Amino acid sequence: MLKFTNTLLHGAFVSLICISGFAATAQVKEQPISLQQAIDSALTHNRNLKMSGLDRDIALSKYRQTNAIYMPQLNFSMTGMATDNPLNVFGLKLGQGLVTQSDFDPARLNDPATRSDFMTRFSLQQPIYNPELFEQRKAAAAAAAASKWAGQRQEAFIRFETQKAFLQLQFTMDAENVMADGLHTATALYKFTKDRAEQGLLQQSDALNASVQVTGMETALAESKSSVLNASDYLGYLMGKTPGIRFQPTPATDQVNNNTINPVLNENRSDFKAMEQAIAASDLMISASRKSYLPRLNAFGSMQWNDKALAGFGAHSWLAGLNLSWDIFRGNSTRNKISTQTLETQKLREQLNEQKDQSRLELEKTIRQLQDAKQRITRDEAALNSATEALRILQNRYEQGLVNSTDVLQAQSQITRLGLEKAQAIFTLRTTLAYLNFLSENNQ
DSSP states (O other): OHHHHHHHHHHHHHHHHHHHHHHHHHHHHHEEEEEHHHHHHHHHHHHHHHHHHHHHHHHHHHHGGGHHHHTTTEEEEEEEEEEHHHHHHHHHHHHEEEEGGGGGOOOHHHHHEEEEOOOOEEEEEEEEHHHHHHHHHHHHHHHHHHHHHHHHHHHHHHHHHHHHHHHHHHHHHHHHHHHHHHHHHHHHHHHHHHHHHTTTSSSOOOOOOHHHHHHHHHHHHHHHHHHHHHHHHHHHTEEEEEEEOEEEEEEOTSSSGGOOOSOOOOOOHHHHHHHHHHHHHHHHHHHHHHHTSSSSEEEEEEEEEEEESOOOOOEEEEEEEEEEOOOOOOOHHHHHHHHHHHHHHHHHHHHHHHHHHHHHHHHHHHHHHHHHHHHHHHHHHHHHHHHHHHHHHHHHHHHHSSOOOOHHHHHHHHHHHHHHHHHHHHHHHHHHHHHHHHHHHHOO
């Protein structure tokens, strides 16, 4: 009776796990997807790429602002005022063209009546020669180019990150399959051991050990299913999708091409080009500061109407001229500014050299990791084949009563572990290949 109760409870537990797993799976929408589809979706919908595109647009817009150094500036204004100040009243009447001989009467000059004036004015300023602004315009163009290169590197990173997430999803699904196979084998062993124990051919402890093995595999399989959903959600996040979709990736046999690897650092990599453009922009800002010592020449002009009535155009006058300005001495502020900019540019150059050195080290390290991953796959395949054959032999001997259940359970656990290690090694190989392409920027 006790054995029947244990068996019934275990069966109910297994059924509950299966029903719960089925219910959870039923709520998840499955969708097949290829690597190229994932990458295309990420390049279109990824929010980080959208922000990178906005950064490029902002930099380009700032460059377009510098068109003002060539374009004229036109201003319109209308001003109304009233005063009884003697000097201002005479000036307003003079501007309106209404001064008469009687206005020079000392009594009227000293104590005039309140006078109103409405002035309508158009003014024009035309830049002619501003060497400092010319260099700043060039610096803005270099900054826009740097933002463009940075956007290309961000795009390459999103492509690599999507590929890695895709491979991670495949790995978790491979691990799920390994756990499912292990659970199938453990369940079959448990059923055989339980039947033999009920017949008195094996000890009840053997059946309990097999039951523990089944429970452990069920737990591991449930965790594997959760890992698959987590990996699928992250892949969806990169593609701009909402969580809750279980993507079904296509096989990865041809997703990473070993022949595309170039183990030499690409000196024209987009992030290097972005840094070089940033250095060029900094050099141009230094040039702009130096050219601020030079004089500047600009033209100006205006047309003005004065009338005592609102919107009146009774009297008009115009003004035109050239303005030559030259800042001869600014208290050494320009010289100190140039010194600071020079140091900042030197720092950028050192950062570029450091970035290249780190990339070379990372490239060599990744190449070695690739070789290690290949060797590990070979070793894991050989070990898995040997463990599979060993389990087959032990199962035959176990059925004949020549070995105990512990040996079979250990062999089964070993196969599961080696299967996971092989899947991990394959995942490492594929992600390492993808990372090498990212480092050498051959995955454009």
